[in-house]
Amino acid sequence: MKSEEIYDVLVDKFGEAILGIDTELEGDPSIQIAPTSISDVCQFLADTDTLAFDSLMCLSGVDLGVKEEVLSIVYHLHSIKHHHYVVLKASVPKTDAHLPTVSHIWKTADWHERETYDLYGILFEGHTDLRRILLPDDWEGYPLRKDYQEPDFYRGMRVPY
């Protein structure tokens, strides 16, 4: 199925939770989802036989710049059964970044969400073990945010070199 057809299916099912499809940007078209319904939409995509998105290839956070007020979370899904793709996007405000987890749908999302939390500070509600994964537990701040300032010292060690 093409992204546009999947978009139509989703609009029929979820209505206003599907905010739009972005075909202008070069590359794969992405479907914008309201962050509060991301978990339901993903569950639907994974469970419906005609869609059967059984694999979450990649889950990434994106910060487009200091002036942007939102962080995006991008889901790249693939169905090994039907061999089709879809890209989902959800945007959350930087000041209050949280959205439901999808780690109960695809187990690989567990670590990917931890990584996104670690580097962007996005809270995934319902995640069973949301803690830092790549950085030390006592690290302050979220380094991949564009407005991140690195600390001068970490445990007495000078950080900028």
Next chain:
Amino acid sequence: MESTQQTESKIIELKPFTDEMVVNMGPQHPSTHGVLRLELRLDGEIVREAIPHIGYLHRCFEKHSENLSYPQIIPFTDRMDYVAAMNQNWGFCLAVEKLLEMDETKDFAVPERAEYLRVLICELNRIASHLLSFGTYGMDIGAFTPFLYAFRDRERLLLLFEKICGARLTYNYIRIGGVSEIIPMEPGSIDEQNYLDEIESFLDYFEPKIDEYNDLLTSNSIFSERTMGVAVMPAEMAISYGATGPNLRGSGVDWDLRRDEPYSIYDRFDFDVPVAKDIPELGAVLGDCWSRYKVRMDEMKESVKIVRQILAEGLPDGPVMADLKAVRPPKGEIYYRSEAPRGELGFYIVSDGTPKPVRVKGRSPCFSALSALQELSRGLMVADIIAIIGSIDIVMGEVDR
């Protein structure tokens, strides 16, 4: 009367209670393939929980990338999976090239000669990577000899890489739009002929060696006992955890990007995709450690097959680099994945039209595969943990990035 008393006193408790013991395995442990720390919660010899703690090798690849131009990022990809660095270079270049192709105003294509060189070198690199995996796996399990055999042969491959790009481990050979020409090799020259002859003589030497390795380790009874039927990963679990490459095929899923979604010129070559299956007469269960290991051994033969086809055809004439003034992709984004030796290596790149990317995310195959370790190891013995880590073939540089 007396006999009953005796039997009663002999009753032993079958499930004695022991305190849970927490053991840290790693980060400096020879069989964790780098710096992986496992927090093992043990009940005697039984692993109740094995919690991986990663990040010891985190070198901020994604943060660095946001401050570098596209060609400058390639050496950083070398340091992700340093065992198969050619494939990492290629994965990143493929994604950037897809981005560049979106710009319709510019005519852009990777030259034929470069595509052949890429496949040639990356398949040799796949052999080198699987050799290391095979050697260290044997060593993890307790067999030292295969390690020496594997490194002896891998050395010849590293010399071949050194001859073409000057480096043994971190190559920076595949560039955006082609391959590096740091050591010139004119089409049809004596240098090229010598190089291809050398590869051919390596293949002639190496192909029978694979069977020797299978005799040495694959069918070894101690090795089989340790790996067969251990940590079975069913197909649904493998897909759900995002396991790819040999780990996915070891669970019986017939999926290989090189065949199912051919990139570059893989559609021109004839090769099989080894997929594991149940072998009851040996004791191998689909999805166990041995199956994952065996897929790698069989893949080496397929790589040899691909390289032989290139050698038979010969390298085409022409340049090795596309005519690129500057790498400046249009505004857009791409997620592109390729089949690296450890699975599907994906790069998600967001470009705003400037020479530097806004976001680069490396989706590493080991990262996803390692997350399955916790579930795989539950209820097994401590010694099995080593067997699992070796069988999912992780490189920590890629997990932590």
